[in-house]
Amino acid sequence: MTRVVLAPDSFKGTITAADAVAALADGWATVEPDAEFVHRPMADGGEGTVAAFAAAVPGAERMPVTVDGPAGAPIDTAWLLLPADAETPGGTAVVDLASTSGIELLDELRPADADTTGFGQAIAAALDHGVSRVIVGIGSSASTDGGTGMLTALGARFLDAAGAPVARGARGLLDLASVDLDGLRVAPEVRVLTDVTNPLVGPRGAAAVFGPQKGLLPDDIERVDAALARLAGLLCLDSSLPGSGAAGGTGAALVAWGAALAPGAAEVADLVGIESAIRGADVVITGEGSYDGQSGDGKVPSFIAGLAASAGSTALLAAGRITDDSDTTLFTASVSLTALAGSSAAALAEPAHWLREAGALLARSR
CATH class of the missing domain: 3.40.50.10350 (Glycerate kinase; domain 1)
Structure with missing residues (x-):
């Protein structure tokens, strides 16, 4: 047999x-x-990551939440609460970008304006619940915003030369002059499941490799790549770090928040045996x-x-x-x-x- x-x-x-x-x-x-x-059934940090954990972990509970979708319109979604144990007395949250700020949530591509605010709002909801650990999957992104939407939802401020908040998405990155992290929420243990090893900038970076899938035109790619390099400097990040270019640079933003990047497929595979x-x-x-x-x-x-x-x-x-x-x-x-x-x-x-x-x-x- x-x-x-x-x-x-x-x-x-x-x-x-x-x-x-x-x-x-x-x-x-x-x-x-x-x-x-x-x-x-498998996942690698993109679409289906929450479902894979839900199927594999007894007692996992879906936690409904309404967030701003990648185009700014409210969407109803959920994060997953895994049961508490000795190491995580508040439990573990699993949040995926695909169901909060993913490209499949768009009716049409929005290369300049789509962003990761909803992803950050879902993470914030999990923090408000009191979880001890957060696992995030960051595949299937709709935007190239460098994770600024996510960090804004967690309390960071991204400002132009006049000190005003920049617009959402890649459009806002082009005007970025300074970053204020004073209000950024403290990160618990955060593990990032990613399906790519691309750096933030350069010929294998977020804008060059994944930008066209999200609607960036050739002339846009060079400007957005330069803006992502400027963001890395403001956040004191190594823009060549493998995985930092994942999800339009959201990998870099999560590292700046204190998260650790991990190969998504390997992590999920370990979980489901x-x-x-x-x-x-x-x-x-x-x-x-x-x-x-x-x-x-x-x-x-x-x-x-x-x-x-x-x-x-x-x-x-x-x-x-x-x-x-x-x-x-x-x-x-x-x-x-x-x-x-x-x-x-x-x-x-x-x-x-x-x-x-x-x-x-x-x-x-x-």
Whole structure:
């Protein structure tokens, strides 16, 4: 009997990791009905991080909160309260940027004005509750504001040359002249789950690499990159720090607040017991919405493939799309839902259906 571990990330904006696991298992079972399936939905700090913790930790409680979304309009969301223990008498809060200031919350891209205020408001709500530790996931950002919105919600002030607060988002960064941290709330233990290792500035920085995804034009990128460098100077930060460019520079802002950056996939994997689940598995299936040139840089599929290789298991990939610049040599077989469905639109319209088809195809590939 084949033991199959299913450990995909969510397919951003289309299907959750848990539902992707179920669909892949259903598809595989049509080919091999007696296979043993081990469900381990994953996340790496982006969309689905709160859900992964909620599924893995008994007694976790969703805490509703209303925050300013990335475009400034109120949205209803939640942070997650993990039970208290001897080390965390106030409990642990899990807050993800995706559900508070994420790009999927926008009707249209707002490269100049989107910001991370809502993310900071959710963190502030957790602090008001009295938590002892905060775990934050910072994938799926909508903005390149250097985390200034988040820090503003926590009491910092970002000022222009006249001493007035700057506008929200990247637009405000361009006018930034000084920073006042006197009112910034004291950070408890804060751990940051991030899916990238990019620095804050430069050719691999937040503006250059991720800015275009958020709508920044080539002329904007150079100005925003310079503004992020100025922000780093004002916050006394090393702009080359790996991970500081995550979430439009929010990684840097969190470090300035006193947080520690950690690889998101590894942290979540440890929580849900991925390594022990893979040990002894015949096959491990992972995946994500877009497997591309960035997927080998700290994201779920490459991390899971590495664990599978160490355990002597066969690693397989199912992704919404697989781009030409991606490295699929980590996997014995891979399936693109876009190729399977015939178009991106068709794959996006019925992700569960095409994941079932992918599961069956991967089962036949062995």
